[in-house]
Structure formats: structure tokens, C-alpha cells
Amino acid sequence: MVTSRRVRAWAIFCVVLVPLLLVALGPSVAQANWAEVRVRGELAWGGDLQGGEPYVYESPTEPGKIIGFEVDIADALAKELGVRAKFRQNDWSNLIPSLERGDFDLILNGLEATPARRSRLRLSQPYFVYGETLAVRKGSPLHTLDELTGRSVGTLNQTVAQELLTAHHADVALYEGQQEPYMDLANGRIEAVLLDHVIADRYGCSLPALACVPQDLARGSYVIGMRPADSELAEHVDAALTTLIARGDLRRILEHWNLWDARQDELAARSAEAAKAEANAPKSSNAAKPKLTPSQVGLFFQGALITILISVCAFAIALPVGVVLAVVRSHAGRFARALATAYVEVLRGTPVLLQLYVLYYGLSSFVRLSPIVAAVLGLGLNYAAYEAEVHRGALAALPRGQAEAASSLGLSRLQVLRHVLLPQSLRIALPALTNDFVALLKDSSLVSVITVVELTKRMTIVAVEARDWVVPGLLCAALYFAMSFPLSRLSLWLEARYQST
Amino acid sequence: MIRISGLCKTFGSARVLSGLDAEVSAGKIVALLGASGSGKSTLLRCLNGLETFDSGVLEVAGFALSPGKHDEPTLQALRAQVGMVFQEFHLFAHLSVLDNVTLAPRIAQCVAREKAEAHARELLAQVGLEGRAQAMPRELSGGQKQRVAIARALAQGVRVLLLDEPTSALDPELREEVREVLRRVARGAHQETKASSGTSGLTILLVTHEHELAHELADEIWTLDAGKIVKRAAPARS
Numbered sequence: 065m066v067t068s069r070r071v072r073a074w075a076i077f078c079v080v081l082v083p084l085l086l087v088a089l090g091p092s093v094a095q096a097n098w099a100e101v102r103v104r105g106e107l108a109w110g111g112d113l114q115g116g117e118p119y120v121y122e123s124p125t126e127p128g129k130i131i132g133f134e135v136d137i138a139d140a141l142a143k144e145l146g147v148r149a150k151f152r153q154n155d156w157s158n159l160i161p162s163l164e165r166g167d168f169d170l171i172l173n174g175l176e177a178t179p180a181r182r183s184r185l186r187l188s189q190p191y192f193v194y195g196e197t198l199a200v201r202k203g204s205p206l207h208t209l210d211e212l213t214g215r216s217v218g219t220l221n222q223t224v225a226q227e228l229l230t231a232h233h234a235d236v237a238l239y240e241g242q243q244e245p246y247m248d249l250a251n252g253r254i255e256a257v258l259l260d261h262v263i264a265d266r267y268g269c270s271l272p273a274l275a276c277v278p279q280d281l282a283r284g285s286y287v288i289g290m291r292p293a294d295s296e297l298a299e300h301v302d303a304a305l306t307t308l309i310a311r312g313d314l315r316r317i318l319e320h321w322n323l324w325d326a327r328q329d330e331l332a333a334r335s336a337e338a339a340k341a342e343a344n345a346p347k348s349s350n351a352a353k354p355k356l357t358p359s360q361v362g363l364f365f366q367g368a369l370i371t372i373l374i375s376v377c378a379f380a381i382a383l384p385v386g387v388v389l390a391v392v393r394s395h396a397g398r399f400a401r402a403l404a405t406a407y408v409e410v411l412r413g414t415p416v417l418l419q420l421y422v423l424y425y426g427l428s429s430f431v432r433l434s435p436i437v438a439a440v441l442g443l444g445l446n447y448a449a450y451e452a453e454v455h456r457g458a459l460a461a462l463p464r465g466q467a468e469a470a471s472s473l474g475l476s477r478l479q480v481l482r483h484v485l486l487p488q489s490l491r492i493a494l495p496a497l498t499n500d501f502v503a504l505l506k507d508s509s510l511v512s513v514i515t516v517v518e519l520t521k522r523m524t525i526v527a528v529e530a531r532d533w534v535v536p537g538l539l540c541a542a543l544y545f546a547m548s549f550p551l552s553r554l555s556l557w558l559e560a561r562y563q564s565t
Numbered sequence: 566m567i568r569i570s571g572l573c574k575t576f577g578s579a580r581v582l583s584g585l586d587a588e589v590s591a592g593k594i595v596a597l598l599g600a601s602g603s604g605k606s607t608l609l610r611c612l613n614g615l616e617t618f619d620s621g622v623l624e625v626a627g628f629a630l631s632p633g634k635h636d637e638p639t640l641q642a643l644r645a646q647v648g649m650v651f652q653e654f655h656l657f658a659h660l661s662v663l664d665n666v667t668l669a670p671r672i673a674q675c676v677a678r679e680k681a682e683a684h685a686r687e688l689l690a691q692v693g694l695e696g697r698a699q700a701m702p703r704e705l706s707g708g709q710k711q712r713v714a715i716a717r718a719l720a721q722g723v724r725v726l727l728l729d730e731p732t733s734a735l736d737p738e739l740r741e742e743v744r745e746v747l748r749r750v751a752r753g754a755h756q757e758t759k760a761s762s763g764t765s766g767l768t769i770l771l772v773t774h775e776h777e778l779a780h781e782l783a784d785e786i787w788t789l790d791a792g793k794i795v796k797r798a799a800p801a802r803s
Contacts, residue, residue: 471644474669479672
């Protein structure tokens with residue numbers, strides 16, 4: 065018995081992990097060298113529309129049309145190279161792995177030149193100089209990097225600003241979009257936001273409650289990222305950029321977008337620097353990938369703890385609220401029943417992601433919930449709708465005679481529910497409850513949109529840093545499995561126990 | 566103890582009880598006979614408020630019920646005096662035999678657990694199940710389940726016991742054990758009535774298809790047809 069059980073556990077383990085491995089080791093990278101780009105007549109460039117104005121975004125007046133200063137640069141570049149530019153949408157924080165996979169020929173989307181990126185990619189010469197701008201609430205004393213130590217500061221994932229803040233031991237809150245950090249700053253959830261001046265100018269500094277520190281805390285440049293193997297393409301791209309700068313085309317584009325400022329005077333000097341740095345940069349091969357460090361593994365366990373915490377607390381809300389909703393729907397008067405039905409239909413019929421956004425950002429001018437509280441509340445109230453249906457079904461599955469016999473003994477309606485119906489319906493609902501809890505465990509990854517770094521978010525951060533999806537992916541899967549598997553065993557054991565007593 | 570006058574009840578367009586009049590004095594045992602659909606079970610269910618009725622007056626154990634919805638406190642007080650045994654037992658599947666019997670005294674009457682359990686053990690002894698107090702319902706035979714249900718209905722010291730075809734759901738070979746328990750309960754009711762002249766013993770209404778049992782136990786036998794009592798007779802005891 066013991067061996068067969070062990071074999072079964074292993075079989076489950078393999079069923080879970082083998083497909084993941086296959087996906088991870090999947091199709092090899094399609095290399096696009098210069099000749100191939102020319103034959104194709106198309107230069108595929110990757111960017112993220114969510115990055116928004118003024119980089120790459122959908123035209124508000126012509127839906128479906130993509131505009132932005134980087135769109136204009138891509139078009140000018142392609143024209144110079146004698147091909148067409150073709151935009152490929154990709155999540156910003158995963159642009160580099162997607163480039164390495166061969167999804168497009170180059171990255172042109174606010175990619176900052178850093179030594180780490182230079183060792184991984186072939187970077188072009190700069191096309192834009194940005195300043196790191198610190199936004200604070202009006203009257204805040206914060207205005208240098210050193211003062212940010214221990215303060216909660218918002219920024220975007222995988223940016224230079226994130227590296228700067230981490231190096232200065234700030235308490236970093238990672239956002240998915242540009243607008244949200246400034247909303248949270250205005251609402252007082254965080255103390256400052258550090259981002260490129262392009263973003264700060266458009267989304268932050270103009271808000272009435274906020275002020276931006278006038279000096280740049282750091283400067284850097286946006287470059288085009290390419291695969292190290294595509295050196296011929298890279299040389300043509302650099303040459304084309306040089307021409308665009310020399311002819312004044314780049315300046316015209318930046319002026320058109322109101323982006324030309326004194327910072328761009330550094331472009332020439334930075335180009336020379338970049339050429340030198342690129343020539344000397346050691347390109348690490350795939351064999352020399354950075355390994356997962358013990359501290360990263362530690363962060364994984366921390367992420368798993370947060371996942372458990374959020375899931376358990378959310379379920380502790382979902383279960384009782386669900387039971388109350390089910391009881392109201394099956395026993396209460398018409399008005400209360402209609403309200404409960406409306407709750408279930410609305411919460412079940414709209415995406416939980418949307419509910420999290422509304423709860424965290426939408427309501428922030430009325431109640432300022434912390435990310436964890438908003439996560440627990442959002443998931444809990446959403447799952448309550450599902451639990452309500454589970455319990456309603458379980459109550460309906462009880463023989464009618466149970467309630468009749470209990471009331472014929474003189475028990476009140478509440479006593480009938482409490483002592484006769486619910487104890488039995490909860491047992492009927494147990495397998496479905498376990499099922500929902502396991503689903504919740506995984507749905508909890510959605511709360512990363514409101515800056516909570518749980519297990520899945522941690523995995524994506526580490527995977528990009530470590531340039532590897534296999535090991536972080538397996539570790540992440542193993543941790544989820546380690547959390548859900550004991551639960552399903554516990555549920556089976558409880559079911560068996562109720563059967564035998 | 567029970568007074569019924571002009572009791573009418575319809576289910577949709579079907580008239581189940583049509584102006585039924587009857588009276589049962591305290592300590593009497595009445596058996597109700599009649600074809601299926603003649604209104605026997607509905608009458609019983611009206612008597613402890615499981616069904617509402619359309620017109621007429623009901624008086625049970627000192628409580629007056631009027632047509633339409635009954636209010637909850639009256640129902641609870643009434644039911645503490647009027648026990649009901651169902652054809653299909655309806656034991657609480659998640660509770661042991663002992664807990665099935667003590668649930669209502671403890672929860673609805675606030676009797677202390679020890680006291681409720683002591684009384685429950687006496688009742689279980691009366692129905693011949695003293696050894697099965699800790700058993701779960703699913704471990705019992707149908708006959709044993711019905712005997713627990715009888716003990717449960719009596720546990721609150723009721724003055725009226727309503728028995729709705731208590732042997733119909735049982736295999737023939739299991740019926741005798743339930744009949745035996747019913748005989749014992751009936752005998753107890755009669756003795757009590759005689760002993761305490763003045764106050765009264767248990768009043769029993771028994772709906773059944775078993776004519777022999779009816780004639781053996783009852784003081785009076787009513788025959789129902791189309792929602793009316795068409796015949797009242799003294800039992801023919803052999």
C-alpha cells in the first residue's frame with residue numbers, strides 16, 4: 065500500500081512538472097541576421113503599449129493605430145535600412161527574454177543602458193537621454209537618493225530606478241503601469257516615486273498634490289537592444305541612428321513630441337561612450353548564465369509565505385460570507401434574496417482583476433487600503449460569491465425531511481440551520497471547498513497588480529534577473545504543489561473520517 | 566386536547582381537507598385509516614404547523630392555530646408539546662443516536678446536557694436501544710431508526726404524539742419491533758391517564774394502513790375519505 069501510494073504521488077508530480085519542462089525547453093531561438101531582415105523586408109521591434117504615452121500607445125482618436133515617439137524612431141530607422149517597421153506587443157518586463165526567444169529583431173521601448181544589459185545584449189548607441197525624477201507630495205523634505213533609505217518608494221519593475229532604489233535600501237513598491245504609483249503617492253500609500261522624467265512629467269509632476277525635485281537624481285540613456293549574435297544588424301542600426309542624428313531627423317521627432325531638452329545635448333558624448341563600452345563589454349554566453357543565489361531562493365519562500373497568508377485570510381472571509389449568502393438565498397425573504405443573488409452574479413460575473421483594481425485604486429480616495437488588505441478583501445469577497453453557490457447547492461442537496469424533522473421538534477429557523485442543516489451541508493461541500501481553496505491559492509498571483517510581491521511575481525522577477533525560466537519556474541511550481549497537495553490529502557482524509565464516523 | 570372545526574386545506578386546485586370537524590380528549594389514542602390521498606397525513610401535519618390551512622380553527626395542547634401563516638414563537642411553543650414521527654424517520658445523519666434524542670431538549674428547551682442525556686437514555690431503554698446510544702443513524706436498521714425517532718419525539722415530555730405511518734417504510738419483518746414499541750408507548754399513555762385522574766396522559770394520533778394495529782391500540786378509529794371523517798368507530802378488539 066505504502067509503495068503504491070508513493071508511486072501515485074510521484075506520478076502526480078510528474079504530470080505536473082513534465083509539461084512545464086517541455087514548455088521551458090521548447091523551440092529554439094530563431095536568429096534574425098541582417099540578410100534575413102532584408103529578405104523579409106520587415107524590421108520587427110518589440111515594445112509594450114501599456115508603457116503608454118509618449119513612448120508607444122494606441123491613438124486615442126484613431127483606435128487601432130499605434131503612435132508615439134518610439135514609433136516615429138522605428139519608422140525612420142526602418143526607412144533608413146530600406147525595410148518596413150513592424151511593431152510587436154510584449155509585456156515590458158519580459159522584453160529581453162522575448163528578444164532572446166526570437167519574437168522580434170530588436171527592443172525599442174525605453175530600454176535603459178546598464179552594464180548588466182550590456183553584458184547580455186548588444187546595445188545600440190543612445191537615441192534619448194533621460195533623467196531620474198523624484199516625485200514627492202508637496203511639502204515633503206525628501207529630495208536625494210540617500211534620504212530614501214527605508215522609505216517606501218514606488219517605481220516600475222526592471223528599471224534603473226529600481227536598481228538605484230534597491231542600492232539605497234529603499235522599501236521598493238513595484239507597479240505595473242505608470243499612472244498607479246503617482247496615484248498611490250497622492251493618496252499617501254507611498255512616500256515618493258522615482259521614474260524617468262518622461263513618465264514623471266506626463267503622469268506625476270502635474271498632479272496638484274505632488275511636486276517633482278527639479279534636479280535629475282541620475283541620468284541615463286535609452287538604447288535599442290539586440291541579440292549579441294546579430295552583430296551585422298546591430299552595425300546597420302548604429303549607422304542608421306548616426307545618420308538620423310546627424311541629419312537632425314531624431315531632433316525633429318523628439319521636438320514633435322515635446323521631448324527635446326537640454327539633456328539631449330549629451331547624446332553625442334554618450335554615443336562615443338557607448339561605442340567604447342560596447343566594444344569592451346564581455347558578452348556572456350548562455351553557458352555562463354547567472355545562477356540562482358541563496359538569497360533569491362529565500363525570497364521565493366518569502367513569496368510563498370505571502371501567497372499562503374493571502375489565500376488563508378481571503379478564504380477565512382470567503383467561507384463565512386459565502387455561507388451567509390447561501391442561507392439568505394435559500395431561506396430569507398424576497399428582498400434580501402434578491403440582494404444576495406445580485407452580489408453573487410456581479411462578483412462572479414466580472415473579472416477578479418478588475419475588482420482588485422477598483423478596490424485598490426478606484427476606492428482610494430474614500431478608503432486607503434494597504435496592498436495586502438486590499439488583496440485579502442478583494443479575493444475574499446470575490447470567492448465568497450463562489451462559496452455561496454457551493455453552499456447553496458449543498459443545502460439544496462439535503463433531504464427536505466431534515467429541516468422538517470428539526471422544526472417539528474420546536475427548533476427555531478436559526479437553530480435548524482445552525483444545528484441540523486449547516487453541519488451536514490458543510491460536509492457535502494468539503495470537496496468543492498478544497499477545490500476552491502486550491503484555485504484561490506493560484507488566483508492569489510493576480511494581486512501582483514496592486515504591488516503585492518507573492519510567489520508568481522517573485523518568480524517572474526527572479527527569472528528575468530537570472531535569465532532563466534526553467535529553474536525559477538520549477539521552484540515556483542514545486543512550491544505551489546507543496547502548498548496544494550497536502551490540502552487535497554487533508555480533504556480526502558476528512559471526507560473519509562466523516563464517512564466512517 | 567385536540568379540537569378541529571371546519572378545517573379546509575387545498576393544494577392548488579386539489580381540495581385535501583374539506584370542512585373537517587373532530588375532537589380528541591386528553592389521554593386518548595385515535596387511529597386514522599383511509600386510502601392514500603384521503604387527507605390523513607395532511608391533517609396530522611396541520612396539527613403541528615408543518616402545513617398551513619385555508620379556513621377553520623385548530624386547538625392543540627392549549628394552542629389555537631388560525632388559517633394562514635403561523636408566527637414562529639407560537640409554533641415553537643406548540644411543537645414543544647406536540648411530537649411528530651415521520652414515515653421516513655428523518656434522523657439527523659450527522660448526530661449520534663443520543664444526540665438525536667437530546668438535541669431539541671438541549672437547544673430549544675435549554676435543558677442541561679447531563680439531565681437531557683439521562684432522560685434520553687431512559688427513553689432509549691424504553692424503545693429497546695439502550696446499547697446503541699453512541700451509534701450513528703447509518704449504522705441502524707430501519708426499525709431501529711424508527712424507534713430512535715419515537716424516542717426523539719417523546720424527549721421533550723410532549724402531551725400529544727403524532728405518528729405518520731410509522732411502519733410503512735419498513736420491511737415487513739422489521740415492523741413488529743416498531744409495533745411492540747408503539748404498544749408500550751400506548752400502554753404507558755393509558756396507565757398514566759388512569760393513575761393521574763385529573764391531569765392527563767399522552768394523547769396519540771396514529772395514521773396507518775395497518776388495520777390490525779389500529780384496532781389493537783386505538784380507543785377510537787376514524788376513517789377519512791376526500792378530506793372528511795366518514796366513519797368514527799370503536800375498535801374491534803379480539
